[in-house]
Amino acid sequence: MPAGPPGPVADSDARGGLRAALSGLTTRGRSFLAAGVAAAVCAYVLGQDDLLRVGLLLAVLPLVCVTALHRTxxxxxxxxxxxxxxxxxxxxxxxxxxxxxxxxxxxxxxxxxxxxxxxxxxxxxxxxxxxxxxxxxxxxxxxxxxxxxxxxxxxxxxxxxxxxxxxxxxxxxxxxxxxxxxPRTERLPVLGSAGEASGYGDGRQRSSALAGEDDIIPRGYRHGDDLRRVHWRSTARYGELMVRREEQPQRARCTVLLDTRRIAYRGAGPGSAFEWAVSAAASALTHMLERGFSVRLLTDEGSAVPDGNADGFAGSTQESADSAGLMMDTLSVVDHSDGGGLSRAYDVLRGSDEGLLVAFFGDLDEEQAAVAARMRQRGRGAVAFVLDGEDWTRGGETASPTPVSDRLRLLREAGWTAMAVSPGAELSRLWRQAGQGDSDAQSPAAGTTTGHSGGWS
Structure with missing residues (x-):
């Protein structure tokens, strides 16, 4: 019930009848009623008028209380x-x-x-x-x-x-x-020039014209346009009043992909691999929105949040604030999907070739690793955090190289910056290593394997 004016009113005689009121007798009330009835019966059998009066008093008192409370x-x-x-x-x-x-x-x-x-x-x-x-x-x-x-x-x-x-x-x-x-979010570090070179930055506005702030392509004059924006050369050419088109700002874009396939994760509970992936996706979304990016959340089923725009990305600053709440609400109830592949997400990503892609994958077999590798397209920075289910179930005690090493290698060859996530790993540390292109390869269990140097581009 919202704050402010008082909410719904409970009227004491609004619901139920006298029968419902009688069902509300307490143990004391039922005891008085039973004692009164017993005393009245004994008084009738023994012929004791005084005992009858006591019995009637004991029996009537709870009934009077019921009636008074019911009619209040x-x-x-x-x-x-x-x-x-x-x-x-x-x-x-x-x-x-x-x-x-x-x-x-x-x-x-x-x-x-x-x-x-x-x-x-x-x-x-x-x-x-x-x-x-x-x-x-x-x-x-x-x-x-x-x-x-x-x-x-x-x-x-x-x-x-x-x-x-x-x-x-x-x-x-x-x-x-x-x-x-x-999900609980983790504050992520702001990356330097390496990340900004690949489109990771403050969401600066991009102009279509290199020589000024306005687009040199004119448009027809509209009522209310500033006459100082009239483009006289185009006006003389087309024979009607033309004005310079105002700059169309475009925010840098980022897609956060969350793999929710049931077969990709093992275990359950707050410390499971799936919960880590959900929290990490929430942290990435929050961080990119704070950095001025236009962000969308994409799952393996191909559903994007927010979905109000044609391209699925948050628009203006106000829309981004609303979209951030919508995406966090979605992550609060996201659960495993029954799908077995990433093809639907690939179909969505195939239609766009710009912006940063941050993906959180569970177990990848050879086929799905190949699909994930194709998600990285030219001109798009791509970072993958891969959670090995076997490693998480063993608590990070991996005695020999696991198939995740092969999956990471395949992703890196396709241009991804690939990171293996160990149980309990800090996303902020992995994020910094991914942005800096740390080439110091360690075991996958250490959660620090990277294979693509030079930033996220």
Whole structure:
């Protein structure tokens, strides 16, 4: 339930009938009712009028409490606010609950309870003694999760109780909120001239004309154009007013490819190879957007995020901010695909021949390594981080060269800057080595193998 005005209102007689109210009798209320009935029966059998009066008193008291609580007409509104609504794995979010008594009567004892998934922690409960007419009560609790995902919060439940503790009724607010737990990102180093030479930089604007800021190709005059931009030579040639076309800025592009094939990864849990790849892809996306790139997220199934534009890339700065949230939301719920190949991603990449390509691959057989090698096209910088499933399951203890060495060699021969990722490797270190074109080849288990020197171009 959003912040601001109070949310949905729980009316004490809005739901259920008297039968539902009777089901809310507490243990004390049921005991009083049973004792009263038993005393009344004994009084009838023994002919004791005084005992009958006691029995009637014991039996009527919980019924009176049920009726009074059921017919009480105070109105209570509840709202929920998340701060923040999107958090990385392992980080805490605070949930703020607000309760407004909108009736003219004070409330009795209230218990406020919010439903949360078990992965976020125990279900929070708060006891509110009394809320005066028009009064407000605010409470908060914290949630955290080590697993990515979208987790619903709600509905908010309010438990009403009479002063004698004979009956408790539960009212629910219908609104839900969603906490998005995104992958944890790692801050990556800014690379030097080697990376910028291959199109890795601050997303500087490129002009079509070498001699100035404007395109020399004119266009027709439009209402509101500055007359100082009139191109008189073209005006005389075409016989109508022509103006110089303004510069069309173009941001440097980057595609982050995430291999999600189920057969490409082994193991599960926060420390698995797949979770490392997802977090690394999120780190690369965040870093490239901060550097001014127009970025898209591509999976092995060929689906691109964002997909609002024809080319699949984020556009303006505002669109990039929205697209960043969309891509992180996508990564928060991304799961293994049942596909066995990278051909769909290759079909998408084949249609564009510019920009940087950063790929995170799982296990590659010979056929898929060949498909990945063809993704690197002329004029495009390409970096591949390859996770060897066998290496990850053994905890990095690789006694002999593995097939990943052959896959890396094939990628490097196609022009990729290829890196093998060992369990627990730091992406920032691998990123720096890839950008600098470190040619000091080590074992794949060390997570530092590179084979293409001279930057990412």
């Amino acid at each position: 007409r105070y109105r209570v509104a509840g709202s929920r606010r998340l701060s923040p609504s999107r958090v990385p794995t392992g980080s805490e979010a605070r949930v703020h609950l607000r309760l407004d008594n909108e009736s003219r009567l004070p409330t009795g004892l209230l218990m406020l309870q919010d439903r949360v998934p078990y992965v976020l922690g125990p279900r929070p409960r708060f006891v509110l003694d009394r809320v005066e007419p028009g009064g407000v009560r605010e409470v908060s609790y914290r949630v955290r999760s080590d697993l990515r995902g979208r987790y619903p919060l709600g509905p908010l439940q309010l438990r009403l109780s009479d002063p004698f503790g004979m009956c408790e009724l539960t009212r629910s607010f219908g609104a839900y909120d969603t906490l998005v737990v995104i």
